[in-house]
Every structure is written in structure tokens, then in C-alpha cells.
Amino acid sequence: MTATSGPATGAPVDRVDGRLKVAGAAPYPSDVRYPDMAHAAFVRSTIAAGRILAIEVTAAEAVGGVQAIITHDNAPRLGRAAASVLGPPPPAPLQDDRILHNGQYVAVVVADTPQQAAEAARRVVVTYDRAEAALDLDDPRGESVANPFGWDAARGDVEAGLADADVVHEAVYTTADNTNNPLGLFTTVAAWQGDGLVLHDASQWTSNVRTTVAAAFGLPEPSVRVHAPYVGGGFGAGLRAWPHVVLAALAARVVRRPVKVTLTRPEMFTGVGHRPSTVQRLRVGAKRDGELVAIEHEALQSVAMEDDNLEPVSGVAADGYACANLSARDIQRRLNIPCPGSMRAPGHAQGSFALESALDELAYELRIDPLELRLRNYAETHPQLGLPWSSKALRECCAVGAERFGWTARDPRVASMTDGRWQVGYGLAGVSYPWWQVRCRVRVTIGADGTADVRSAATDIGTGTYTVMQQLAAELLGLELSQVRVGLGDSDMPWSPAAGGSGLTGALGNAVHLACKAVVERLGELGRRTGESYADVLARRGLTELSTDAESTPPDPQVLGMAPSGAFAAKFVEVHVDRDLGVIRIARIVSVVDGGRILNEKLARSQIVGGTIGGIGQAIFEETITDAETGRIANATFGDYLIPVNADVPDIEVTFVGGPDRMTPTGTKGIGEIGLAGIAPAVANAVFHATGRRIRSLPITIDRLLQP
Amino acid sequence: MSACSVTLRVNGSSARLEIDSRVTLLDALRDHLGLTGTKKGCDQGACGACTVLLDGRRVLSCLTLAAQSDGREVTTIEGLSGEDGELHPMQAAFVRHDGFQCGYCTPGQIMSAVALLEEGRAGSDEEIKEFMSGNLCRCGAYPNIRAAIRDVAQRPAT
Numbered sequence: 001m002t003a004t005s006g007p008a009t010g011a012p013v014d015r016v017d018g019r020l021k022v023a024g025a026a027p028y029p030s031d032v033r034y035p036d037m038a039h040a041a042f043v044r045s046t047i048a049a050g051r052i053l054a055i056e057v058t059a060a061e062a063v064g065g066v067q068a069i070i071t072h073d074n075a076p077r078l079g080r081a082a083a084s085v086l087g088p089p090p091p092a093p094l095q096d097d098r099i100l101h102n103g104q105y106v107a108v109v110v111a112d113t114p115q116q117a118a119e120a121a122r123r124v125v126v127t128y129d130r131a132e133a134a135l136d137l138d139d140p141r142g143e144s145v146a147n148p149f150g151w152d153a154a155r156g157d158v159e160a161g162l163a164d165a166d167v168v169h170e171a172v173y174t175t176a177d178n179t180n181n182p183l184g185l186f187t188t189v190a191a192w193q194g195d196g197l198v199l200h201d202a203s204q205w206t207s208n209v210r211t212t213v214a215a216a217f218g219l220p221e222p223s224v225r226v227h228a229p230y231v232g233g234g235f236g237a238g239l240r241a242w243p244h245v246v247l248a249a250l251a252a253r254v255v256r257r258p259v260k261v262t263l264t265r266p267e268m269f270t271g272v273g274h275r276p277s278t279v280q281r282l283r284v285g286a287k288r289d290g291e292l293v294a295i296e297h298e299a300l301q302s303v304a305m306e307d308d309n310l311e312p313v314s315g316v317a318a319d320g321y322a323c324a325n326l327s328a329r330d331i332q333r334r335l336n337i338p339c340p341g342s343m344r345a346p347g348h349a350q351g352s353f354a355l356e357s358a359l360d361e362l363a364y365e366l367r368i369d370p371l372e373l374r375l376r377n378y379a380e381t382h383p384q385l386g387l388p389w390s391s392k393a394l395r396e397c398c399a400v401g402a403e404r405f406g407w408t409a410r411d412p413r414v415a416s417m418t419d420g421r422w423q424v425g426y427g428l429a430g431v432s433y434p435w436w437q438v439r440c441r442v443r444v445t446i447g448a449d450g451t452a453d454v455r456s457a458a459t460d461i462g463t464g465t466y467t468v469m470q471q472l473a474a475e476l477l478g479l480e481l482s483q484v485r486v487g488l489g490d491s492d493m494p495w496s497p498a499a500g501g502s503g504l505t506g507a508l509g510n511a512v513h514l515a516c517k518a519v520v521e522r523l524g525e526l527g528r529r530t531g532e533s534y535a536d537v538l539a540r541r542g543l544t545e546l547s548t549d550a551e552s553t554p555p556d557p558q559v560l561g562m563a564p565s566g567a568f569a570a571k572f573v574e575v576h577v578d579r580d581l582g583v584i585r586i587a588r589i590v591s592v593v594d595g596g597r598i599l600n601e602k603l604a605r606s607q608i609v610g611g612t613i614g615g616i617g618q619a620i621f622e623e624t625i626t627d628a629e630t631g632r633i634a635n636a637t638f639g640d641y642l643i644p645v646n647a648d649v650p651d652i653e654v655t656f657v658g659g660p661d662r663m664t665p666t667g668t669k670g671i672g673e674i675g676l677a678g679i680a681p682a683v684a685n686a687v688f689h690a691t692g693r694r695i696r697s698l699p700i701t702i703d704r705l706l707q708p
Numbered sequence: 709m710s711a712c713s714v715t716l717r718v719n720g721s722s723a724r725l726e727i728d729s730r731v732t733l734l735d736a737l738r739d740h741l742g743l744t745g746t747k748k749g750c751d752q753g754a755c756g757a758c759t760v761l762l763d764g765r766r767v768l769s770c771l772t773l774a775a776q777s778d779g780r781e782v783t784t785i786e787g788l789s790g791e792d793g794e795l796h797p798m799q800a801a802f803v804r805h806d807g808f809q810c811g812y813c814t815p816g817q818i819m820s821a822v823a824l825l826e827e828g829r830a831g832s833d834e835e836i837k838e839f840m841s842g843n844l845c846r847c848g849a850y851p852n853i854r855a856a857i858r859d860v861a862q863r864p865a866t
Contacts, residue, residue: 024815
């Protein structure tokens with residue numbers, strides 16, 4: 001790798017919270033207990049649309065230990081916060097008798113023990129007036145919303161471009177609903193303390209939970225404190241304060257005791273978002289030599305009846321390639337489904353499957369090597385903004401990846417390579433995950449002993465934020481790693497954006513940079529002599545500590561004259577397909593990533609490997625199935641919803657190329673999603689190469705491969 | 709509900725509990741003994757996060773009633789480290805090889821890995837893959853988990 005390294009930066013140091021995690025001592029929200037804590041369980045709707053006629057609770061109340069049963073009949077009216085950068089929070093739960101999706105919470109049962117709460121919840125009898133539900137993405141009864149994010153893109157004249165093309169490839173690609181399924185069952189523990197509220201919540205964004213819950217109960221924000229020092233994964237599911245969070249606080253208020261609610265695995269499929277299914281229509285026109293002359297990408301996706309989700313799908317086409325004529329449009333269709341939400345590489349996971357599959361098909365039609373086709377249309381500048389990239393080493397990703405993978409050994413003919421009964425195929429995809437940054441605050445404090453504390457409301461969901469921020473601060477302050485402590489996951493700390501959108505390392509890192517520089521400057525003003533320890537400076541000036549808050553703000557591309565770059569990557573995949581059984585094995589994957597400056601190569605590699613495995617799931621396993629009759633999720637368990645297991649995953653090669661990004665002082669680019677983007681199309685392209693079967697629907701399952 | 713009396717012998721200590729007969733070993737460990745290192749990832753026996761050793765064999769504590777464990781020897785993640793806090797070689801190898809990210813499945817992975825070695829199933833990568841496939845990791849640490857297990861398996865016994 002070529003990332004620049006300072007004394008403590010870039011070094012592949014072990015995860016600083018590793019010792020706690022391997023000892024089972026890291027405190028997750030589900031591990032929190034209060035004396036006299038009660039437990040809540042939910043009753044969920046068994047229909048997808050209609051009204052509640054009656055809720056019979058007599059049998060449930062008879063269960064020993066039951067403290068309260070809360071329904072729309074007795075729940076107080078709750079407020080709704082203003083929209084965040086991700087859109088408005090979910091509508092407040094239990095506010096009326098309407099049912100908008102199967103699995104919607106219709107009652108909360110609070111009891112002394114979790115066993116009592118679960119039993120009582122099963123004994124609640126709900127009768128419904130059932131209405132026709134819109135469940136299918138093709139259902140015209142679902143209202144469709146064009147350009148839902150205002151991010152649709154257009155340039156040139158697509159029809160003219162297509163008319164001018166020598167070859168036009170047109171196809172429809174579909175992707176299934178996928179469910180985030182972090183291993184940690186989302187848990188909220190709510191404890192009212194006077195007029196204030198303390199929450200322990202499996203959140204990726206404590207500041208947002210505080211805002212949502214404060215608005216729900218009409219509280220000033222400072223009276224809500226949200227703790228999430230450790231989170232059992234999120235992958236986007238923890239970006240919003242979902243209804244169970246508000247209901248935990250409500251239950252605690254009703255029973256006047258701390259209340260814990262832990263979602264069941266089936267509830268994790270209906271209550272905390274999912275990656276929405278898409279139907280994408282692509283028209284791509286090219287000249288005989290491979291020059292792209294038109295791209296039209298129209299992406300239809302599902303969304304809930306009365307909730308929203310920011311999921312730009314067709315955007316991959318807008319900034320992926322140099323092409324004069326482009327139209328990229330998103331459409332959302334409102335359905336009676338649990339609300340989708342971000343899931344690792346939101347929008348891009350689906351969009352890159354369609355675009356990178358279409359380019360592969362075009363390459364075969366043009367008889368041009370798929371890698372060559374991509375390089376021929378390489379976007380030297382940002383195709384939509386017309387500005388130079390702040391950094392882009394995608395060409396190097398392609399070259400290094402082709403070399404390490406052995407791309408040139410590929411026989412370009414389909415179904416030409418075999419290994420015994422296995423058909424062997426090579427596929428690739430080139431991808432980016434766009435830049436995303438919002439403002440972020442941090443506090444850096446030098447104590448009397450000369451060590452430093454770095455504090456932010458941000459969360460570390462397993463990405464390594466604790467570790468890389470400790471490294472970064474140590475480097476900037478000139479301290480040893482062991483002299484810096486990082487405190488995260490507490491909404492009383494300075495405001496932070498979400499651990500999501502590949503945006504936190506940049507936002508928080510730049511804030512840490514500003515704060516550390518200010519601290520060092522202040523020490524200079526205090527007359528620090530060369531080589532003098534911070535402790536001595538403070539002692540000499542009679543100070544017990546020196547503290548600075550700083551805020552990073554996203555740079556303005558127009559002011560800087562640069563297009564902000566996200567990470568880039570080239571993905572190379574070898575698949576083996578059993579010629580008779582259709583079984584697919586991922587034999588090897590080479591990922592080459594331009595992630596800007598890499599703060600810790602060991603952890604960065606883990607991020608890419610993890611994203612890649614998420615991509616394997618999307619490619620060949622994951623499909624959340626909705627029963628067409630009832631709208632019920634039919635496979636809401638780990639026994640039925642398949643995710644990759646150890647035996648499904650080969651060793652994965654990761655190489656970092658490129659250098660620090662020019663946009664910000666830290667030079668990092670987020671790498672949380674780039675590992676996933678592009679894996680599904682690279683697998684699909686490899687499956688085509690192996691078998692001659694073009695699968696345009698994810699996941700690529702045995703039945704789809706064996707269909708005549 | 710009916711109550712029952714159970715003696716749990718966990719990590720060398722013994723505790724007598726009067727509990728609801730429906731309480732699983734997992735909930736007994738977490739909610740009654742305060743041993744929260746063992747995690748609940750599905751409560752359906754499908755993810756392995758709750759793996760503990762029962763009389764030396766790996767079991768899913770969410771599918772094992774506390775009452776079934778009466779008088780038997782339970783080892784949890786908290787029982788792996790030495791009394792001085794020194795990590796078990798498998799724990800240390802997981803840190804060294806970054807065999808986790810969020811850390812939630814990790815106690816279960818480590819308990820499974822420790823049992824795997826006892827079972828003599830860590831002879832090859834293929835074996836490790838197969839016999840660690842009952843422990844899901846959504847962060848995608850599998851290659852690093854294999855590296856950690858290989859590392860420990862290949863060391864001379866001390």
C-alpha cells in the first residue's frame with residue numbers, strides 16, 4: 001500500500017478495544033441492567049393493511065408479573081422531530097388504529113421478566129378489519145414518487161446518443177429485498193431519571209436518537225442522554241431511532257421503572273429497515289470501439305406507505321463513466337411493507353449490480369475485454385460536475401487487480417474454462433462509493449498528567465473508530481498511543497454524525513485534526529519550550545487541564561474547484577459452478593481499493609473483507625421473502641434467511657493503492673461500503689463467463705441457474 | 709409458570725438459583741449470574757453467538773434450559789482468561805489476527821474455536837471452515853477467524 005504514514009498512523013496496530021471484546025467484557029446495550037428493571041415485548045400486526053378493531057388483553061393481564069399493556073388506545077400522543085440529513089424520523093408508533101404493514105407494533109407488554117412479557121404478548125388477541133395491501137413493486141396501486149431525493153441527474157441528449165450508437169444494450173435487472181441482520185439483537189434500555197431520560201441503545205448515531213426521542217416526548221434535547229459505547233453491528237440498521245426505541249422510553253414512563261426491550265430475530269426483519277428491492281431498466285449505447293455514447297438508468301425501488309428512505313440507486317450511472325449523454329432517474333413506490341432503510345452501500349449495492357452487469361453484457365456484444373471497456377470510458381474528471389477529482393486511483397486499482405488476479409489468463413469465450421465438474425468463470429467490476437460528509441464536533445482535552453482524552457458522540461460499530469482516532473490524535477499531538485484515550489458513544493459528548501455512509505472517519509478525523517492543532521497551538525501560546533512535556537507546561541501555568549472543541553465542516557467542491565472523491569475499487573472474482581447441480585462457489589476474490597490515506601491497514605483490510613462478504617451474501621444468498629397474501633416476512637430467521645457462513649467464504653485478497661485525498665487535511669476516504677459495492681455484479685459476470693447464463697436477478701441462486 | 713431450583717457450576721464457581729423453568733441457560737447466565745459475555749444473537753439456535761461449553765462440549769445456551777444444566781460444568785468466555793486477566797491463547801490470537809469487528813459474535817466464535825481444537829477438527833482450513841460454520845459473523849471476519857485458529861492450532865502444546 002502507498003498510504004503515507006506518520007509515527008502512529010498507518011501502522012497496523014491491534015484494535016484497541018480488542019481485549020475487551022475477546023474477553024466478553026465490552027458493554028453492549030443489551031448487557032445493561034438496572035435494579036428493578038422491567039422487560040418489554042411487542043405484539044405485531046399479522047395483516048399488512050387495514051384497521052385494528054379490538055385488542056383483547058384480559059388473558060395477557062392474567063400472566064403473572066405483567067405491569068402494563070400499552071396500545072394505541074392508551075398510549076399518549078407523541079411528537080416527531082424535524083428531518084435529519086437522512087430524512088424525517090419514523091412516524092411515532094401506537095398513535096392510531098391504522099395498520100400499514102405486517103409486523104407493525106400494535107401493543108407493548110411490560111412485565112417483571114422477559115419470559116413473562118413474551119408469554120403475555122402471545123396472549124394478546126387483536127382483531128382486524130383487513131384491507132387490500134399493495135405489496136408488489138409492480139402493483140400500480142402503490143403511489144409512485146419520481147425523483148424522490150431530488151438527485152436525478154441528466155446531461156446531453158440520451159435519445160440522440162442512442163441513435164448515434166453502433167450497439168445498444170437494453171435490459172432489466174432486479175435485486176431482492178435484503179435484511180441487515182447485525183448479529184446483535186437491537187436492544188434499548190430506557191431509564192427516566194427525574195424529568196430526564198437515559199437510553200442505552202444499539203445505535204449508529206447517538207445524537208440522532210437524542211433528537212428523535214426528545215421530540216417524541218417534548219423534552220429539551222439535553223435532558224435525553226444516549227449511550228452506545230459498543231454496538232453489535234448495524235450495517236445501516238442503527239441509523240434511525242426506530243419505533244422500538246421510542247416505545248422502550250414510553251414503557252419506562254408508564255411503569256415508572258427502567259425498561260429493557262430486546263428485539264427478537266424476526267422483529268429485526270420488520271422493525272429496523274432493510275435494503276429495498278429494485279427493478280432497474282438500463283439502456284447503454286456505445287460506438288464499435290467501445291466509447292459510451294449514452295446511458296439511461298431508471299431505478300424503481302420500494303418504500304413504506306408513510307415513511308421515507310434515502311436510497312439513491314441510479315446515481316452510480318451519473319458519476320461512474322465518461323459519457324456525454326446520461327439520464328439517471330429514481331422512482332419510489334409506496335407499499336404496505338416495513339420501511340426500508342440504509343443497508344451497507346445503500347443504493348449503490350443495487351445500482352452497481354445493474355450498471356456493471358450491463359457494461360459486461362455490452363463488452364461481450366462489442367467483443368471488447370470488460371476491463372478494457374471500462375478503461376476506455378474512464379472518467380478523468382467528475383462527469384457530472386466537470387471538476388477534477390480530489391483523488392482517483394481507479395486506473396491503478398484496475399491495473400494492480402488485473403495483475404494480482406491473473407486477469408489476462410482468462411479465456412474470453414464463455415463456458416470455456418473448467419475444473420473437473422466445475423465450470424470456472426472470471427468476472428470483474430469497477431466501482432466507487434460516493435463522498436459523504438457532514439459536520440462533526442470533537443473535544444480534545446490534555447490532563448494534568450499530560451495525557452489526552454478525545455471525546456465525541458460518534459459510535460464505533462466495529463469499524464475501528466476507537467483505534468484509528470487514537471492513532472490520529474497521538475500522531476497530531478506527538479504522544480504515544482497509550483497516552484491517548486478515546487471516548488465515544490455518548491450523546492452528551494460533542495455532536496457527531498452517524499457512523500454510516502462511509503462518512504465518519506473523514507468527518508471525525510478532520511475534527512480531531514482541527515482540535516489537536518488548536519491544542520498544540522494553545523500550548524505554544526502558553527510558552528511551551530521545545531521538548532517540554534505537556535504535563536510540565538500545564539503545571540508551570542497552574543492549569544489542571546487544557547480543553548478544545550472543534551468542528552469540521554464539509555468542504556465546498558465549487559470553492560475548492562475539486563469534485564469530492566469517495567473510495568474507488570476494482571473487484572475481480574473467480575466462481576466455480578457445478579455443471580449439473582448449479583451450486584456456486586466463490587473461489588477467490590481480489591479487491592484493490594483506493595481509500596485515500598489508510599489510517600490502520602489491518603483494520604482497513606478487515607473493513608474491505610467484511611464488505612466483500614456482505615457482497616457475497618447479496619450476490620448468491622440473501623433474499624427477504626414477503627408472503628404475497630399476508631405481507632408477512634416468510635423467512636425471518638437465520639435458519640431461513642441465508643447469510644454467508646465460514647465455509648462459503650474463501651480467503652480474500654485486499655490491496656490498497658492511491659494516496660491521501662486532497663480535499664481534507666487527514667486525506668482519508670471512507671471505506672465502509674466500498675468493500676461491498678461491485679461484488680454482486682463481479683459474481684454475476686463471472687457466472688456468465690463460467691456458464692453462458694446471464695442472471696439479471698439477485699440473488700443468483702441454484703434455481704435461477706437451473707431454469708431452462 | 710413454574711419455578712425450579714437449579715445449581716449452576718460456571719467457570720469453577722457454584723450458584724443456586726430459583727428460577728422460572730422456562731429460563732434458558734443463556735438467560736440464566738446473563739440475567740441471573742451477570743455473566744453477559746455470552747451473547748444472544750437469535751435465541752433460535754441458528755447463529756452460535758451463545759456458544760458455551762457444557763461438560764467440555766460446545767452447546768448453544770439459548771437452546772439449553774438452565775434446568776438441563778443442573779449440576780453440570782459450564783464454561784463461558786469469562787472463564788477462559790487466567791485469574792490474572794491473562795488472555796487464553798485463542799483470545800489473544802483473535803486480537804492479533806483481527807478476528808472480529810463489532811465483537812458481538814466473538815465470545816461464541818472463541819468458545820467454538822476452543823472446542824474445535826479439543827475435537828481435533830482444526831487440521832486444515834477446510835475443516836476449520838466446515839466446523840466453524842455454526843457461528844455466524846455478519847461483519848465478515850471469517851478469514852481472520854480462520855487465521856487465528858490456524859495460528860493456535862499450529863503452535864506446539866505448552
